[in-house]
Amino acid sequence: MNVLILGSGGREHALAWKVAQSPLCQKLFIAPGNPGTATLGTNLPIAVSDFPAIRTACTEHQIRLVLVGPEDPLVNGLTDFLEAADELPGLLVIGPSQQGAQLEGSKAFAKSFMIRHGIPTAAYREFTSENFDAGLHYLSDHPLPIVLKADGLAAGKGVVIATDHAQAIRTFTEMIREAKFGAAGSKVVIEQFLQGIEMSVFVLTNGEEYLLLPAAKDYKRIGEGDTGLNTGGMGAVSPVPFATPGLMRTIEEEIVRPTIRGLKQENIRYRGFVFIGLMVDGNRPYVIEYNCRMGDPETEVVMPRLRSDLLELLIATGKGELNRKNLETDPRAAATVVAVSGGYPESYHKGFPITGTEEVDPDCLLFHMGTGSQNGQLVTQGGRVLSLTAFGDTIAGAVARAQSEQAKIHYEGKYLRRDIGHEFPEL
Ligand code: AMP
Numbered sequence: 001m002n003v004l005i006l007g008s009g010g011r012e013h014a015l016a017w018k019v020a021q022s023p024l025c026q027k028l029f030i031a032p033g034n035p036g037t038a039t040l041g042t043n044l045p046i047a048v049s050d051f052p053a054i055r056t057a058c059t060e061h062q063i064r065l066v067l068v069g070p071e072d073p074l075v076n077g078l079t080d081f082l083e084a085a086d087e088l089p090g091l092l093v094i095g096p097s098q099q100g101a102q103l104e105g106s107k108a109f110a111k112s113f114m115i116r117h118g119i120p121t122a123a124y125r126e127f128t129s130e131n132f133d134a135g136l137h138y139l140s141d142h143p144l145p146i147v148l149k150a151d152g153l154a155a156g157k158g159v160v161i162a163t164d165h166a167q168a169i170r171t172f173t174e175m176i177r178e179a180k181f182g183a184a185g186s187k188v189v190i191e192q193f194l195q196g197i198e199m200s201v202f203v204l205t206n207g208e209e210y211l212l213l214p215a216a217k218d219y220k221r222i223g224e225g226d227t228g229l230n231t232g233g234m235g236a237v238s239p240v241p242f243a244t245p246g247l248m249r250t251i252e253e254e255i256v257r258p259t260i261r262g263l264k265q266e267n268i269r270y271r272g273f274v275f276i277g278l279m280v281d282g283n284r285p286y287v288i289e290y291n292c293r294m295g296d297p298e299t300e301v302v303m304p305r306l307r308s309d310l311l312e313l314l315i316a317t318g319k320g321e322l323n324r325k326n327l328e329t330d331p332r333a334a335a336t337v338v339a340v341s342g343g344y345p346e347s348y349h350k351g352f353p354i355t356g357t358e359e360v361d362p363d364c365l366l367f368h369m370g371t372g373s374q375n376g377q378l379v380t381q382g383g384r385v386l387s388l389t390a391f392g393d394t395i396a397g398a399v400a401r402a403q404s405e406q407a408k409i410h411y412e413g414k415y416l417r418r419d420i421g422h423e424f425p426e427l
């Protein structure tokens with residue numbers, strides 16, 4: 001069948017790399033894609049926000065399955081839009097309905113969903129301009145640190161962890177009164193700070209059955225030792241050594257199953273990925289957030305560790321036949337190290353020539369995140385530029401390999417973290 005993948009980052013490159021290996025894939029299209037995806041299929045110059053153009057491309061290229069990479073189109077209802085198109089009967093869209101995407105699109109929705117279904121998460125309250133004064137009062141009595149979250153999508157920047165009350169009150173005021181996060185911050189979730197160590201689990205579901213993909217851990221801060229500003233993610237490792245079979249059972253029983261059951265009970269159509277960000281305190285897992293898509297750069301370690309045919313699993317998901325499928329994973333560890341533009345996540349320059357990519361060892365994987373092509377020359381075109389994935393018998397081994405291969409690539413201002421996987425030196 002012909003497949004269309006939507007998006008243009010490392011996640012979409014990794015998904016395209018995996019889908020392209022399937023004997024079930026005839027023609028692969030990526031919109032808008034990047035120079036990496038162009039080596040695997042045909043890039044279409046269509047923005048992920050241009051729903052009518054996506055619908056037209058599905059007709060024109062006889063697409064049978066659309067895999068939606070990023071959250072924005074899902075939160076804006078792309079799945080419902082394509083499924084309602086008379087000219088696209090039987091089209092399989094992998095990505096939840098607009099209502100399902102609210103798990104990511106609204107922190108308040110996600111929190112109340114978790115409470116309704118008894119899913120462990122931090123205690124919280126929500127506030128708007130209507131109960132602003134009650135919010136100020138609540139904050140001044142709240143133990144520190146305090147977590148403030150803009151309700152809507154804020155490109156990963158809507159979470160502030162305040163370490164004193166003055167900062168909490170300033171942030172709260174900026175979010176609600178000064179619209180610092182635009183409409184996303186007109187409602188604010190204030191929640192208890194959770195202690196522990198973070199990890200992510202990835203679920204592929206048709207809204208009834210599900211498969212658990214390999215778990216991963218990402219590194220969000222720009223600086224080594226997990227310091228400095230938050231980024232989209234500077235690297236990732238999989239598996240997660242502390243995710244023992246016992247902990248995974250608890251996660252499945254207390255979080256994954258109630259989530260899928262809850263979606264079904266509430267008649268929320270969900271055919272796609274659920275990416276669950278967890279805080280694990282001892283052996284107790286709590287949900288920090290839901291995402292309605294795969295993670296980036298987590299996909300760059302999860303897909304390489306998947307031995308099963310991804311397209312076959314996606315077709316089963318789209319058709320509601322996931323119960324017949326099992327998952328095979330590669331026992332080796334995988335690590336990805338992300339190279340970014342100097343200055344990221346604040347301002348940075350683009351357009352620097354990239355050299356050395358052809359020297360990367362063929363048993364490693366180079367995924368394009370923010371690259372472009374200028375007169376045939378590969379150049380930097382985003383904050384996060386290239387994600388290099390390597391395998392190893394241990395996480396430390398995979399990270400060392402990914403780093404030494406990353407070192408072969410050059411561009412002006414290149415920066416990367418050298419401590420991805422630092423908690424697991426022996427594993
Ligand atoms: P989110 O955008 O919800 O993933 O939040 C961004 C980051 O903030 C998370 O990856 C955590 O590191 C941190 N965070 C969010 N909520 C909490 C919480 N309740 N307690 C502690 N840390 C949190």
Ligand code: GLY
Nearest residue numbers: 232233295296297
């Ligand atoms: N790496 C975190 C995310 O994709 O949201």
